Structure formats: C-alpha cells, structure tokens
Amino acid sequence: MMEPVKGIERYTRRPGPGGETGGSYYRIRCRHCSSVFERKARKYSGPPPDLEGEVLPEAKKAGWDVLHGARRAMCPGCRGVLAQAKAKKEAKIMVTKPTPTPKPRTEPGEVVPLKPAVAGKAEAPPSMDIDAAFLIRDKLGEVYLDAQRGYGEGWTDKKVAESLTVPRDWVRQVRCKVYGASSAGGAEDFAPVLNEARAVLAAAKDLTEQGLKVQQEVAVFERARGEVLAQVGRLERRLADIEKAVG
Numbered sequence: 001m002m003e004p005v006k007g008i009e010r011y012t013r014r015p016g017p018g019g020e021t022g023g024s025y026y027r028i029r030c031r032h033c034s035s036v037f038e039r040k041a042r043k044y045s046g047p048p049p050d051l052e053g054e055v056l057p058e059a060k061k062a063g064w065d066v067l068h069g070a071r072r073a074m075c076p077g078c079r080g081v082l083a084q085a086k087a088k089k090e091a092k093i094m095v096t097k098p099t100p101t102p103k104p105r106t107e108p109g110e111v112v113p114l115k116p117a118v119a120g121k122a123e124a125p126p127s128m129d130i131d132a133a134f135l136i137r138d139k140l141g142e143v144y145l146d147a148q149r150g151y152g153e154g155w156t157d158k159k160v161a162e163s164l165t166v167p168r169d170w171v172r173q174v175r176c177k178v179y180g181a182s183s184a185g186g187a188e189d190f191a192p193v194l195n196e197a198r199a200v201l202a203a204a205k206d207l208t209e210q211g212l213k214v215q216q217e218v219a220v221f222e223r224a225r226g227e228v229l230a231q232v233g234r235l236e237r238r239l240a241d242i243e244k245a246v247g
C-alpha cells in the first residue's frame with residue numbers, strides 16, 4: 001500500500017477468487033468507525049492529477065460526508081447517528097425553553113402580593129383591585145393624620161405608593177375617597193407653589209442682571225460726559241485767551 005495522499009489511500013488488489021476485479025483502488029476511512037469507501041482508480045500513465053477531485057465526489061454520491069476532506073470523512077451510518085443525536089438535543093431544548101409561569105391562585109382572604117407600579121409603562125394603567133384598596137386604606141390609617149393636617153411627617157402619596165409598590169394614582173384615589181377630594185396628598189401638592197417661586201426667582205435674577213448692565217452703561221456715559229466737559233473747558237479758556245489777545 002502506498003502512503004495516503006490527503007487522507008486517501010491507494011492500493012492494488014489482485015483479482016479475487018469470487019470474480020472480484022483486481023487493479024488499483026482508492027480508499028477513504030470513516031473518522032468515527034471502521035467503515036471504508038473504495039473506488040477503482042482510473043488508469044493514468046503518471047500520478048493522478050487530482051486525487052481528491054476523482055475520489056471525493058464519488059464518496060459524496062455514496063452518502064459520505066467529505067466536506068472537510070478525506071481525513072475527516074464520515075460514513076453514511078455515522079452521519080445518521082449524528083443527525084439523530086442532534087435532533088434529540090434540539091428537541092430537548094425546545095421542551096425546556098418555553099415554560100409558561102402558572103397563574104397564582106387567589107384564596108379568599110389571602111393578601112395578594114402587589115405588582116410593582118413601574119411594570120410596563122406603555123400598557124394601560126392597571127385598575128385597582130379590592131386587596132390593593134384595603135392595603136392602601138390601612139396604610140393611610142397609619143400615616144395620615146386627617147383631612148386638615150394631611151400626612152404625618154415625612155409621608156406623601158408618593159412614599160405610600162413606593163412602600164406598597166402600587167401606582168401613586170391608586171393612593172390618591174383611596175385618599176380622596178377616605179379623606180375627601182380636597183385632602184392634601186403631601187409634598188407634591190406644593191409643586192405649583194414651588195414652580196411659581198422658581199419663576200419669580202428667575203425674574204428677579206434677570207432684573208438684577210439688567211440693572212448691572214444699566215449701571216455699566218451709566219458709568220460709560222459719565223466718563224464720556226466728563227471728557228466732553230473737559231474739552232468744553234479747554235475751548236472756553238482758549239477762546240478767552242484769543243479774545244484778550246484780539247481785544
């Protein structure tokens with residue numbers, strides 16, 4: 001047997017007793033099992049010009065995987081096993097991937113964990129359920145003094161909403177129901193006042209800056225006036241001198 005070229009062996013076979021034809025053969029081996037692919041070599045006077053071109057297409061036709069050359073060839077049997085294993089693996093992934101989360105059942109009287117207020121801003125605001133309403137009412141009972149005095153120190157609609165992880169608007173709704181629509185919702189009620197104060201401050205700052213500008217302009221004007229007056233004085237003196245000289 002000759003040295004394999006690019007994984008393709010060449011050997012000479014004698015005519016077999018059962019009528020097998022003798023001659024030159026090529027052979028490639030499966031990289032996983034003992035299967036071989038054999039092909040009778042064409043006759044050349046010299047070495048074959050393209051060994052791979054002669055053997056690999058034939059092997060491929062016979063169902064072999066020769067995509068990565070004869071050294072990494074795979075027989076049809078091993079290809080089948082590999083394909084099966086792959087399909088099984090994929091099926092397993094398909095099964096394990098989508099596991100729908102079961103909806104939690106609600107027993108009567110059970111406190112339902114409330115969903116965070118921030119979940120899904122694009123969606124329509126969730127409507128309040130009865131459990132949430134009771135929870136908010138109880139919390140307000142702890143931290144809200146009365147309609148006149150409003151919240152106890154440090155508490156606001158916002159803080160209650162955050163402590164219960166419910167939308168702030170739910171807290172406002174419950175507060176208005178329990179303590180009246182004019183009841184104070186906490187520091188956020190001062191937002192309009194704060195905005196007005198900010199606007200007034202901004203206007204005051206603007207006026208101060210304008211005043212400074214006027215002051216600077218006045219200083220420039222005063223300097224110019226001084227220079228003109230000095231010039232007038234000099235001219236008066238010169239005129240007086242001339243009058244004296246002429247007169």
Ligand SMILES: [Zn+2]
Nearest residue numbers: 030033075078
């Ligand atoms: Zn094989």
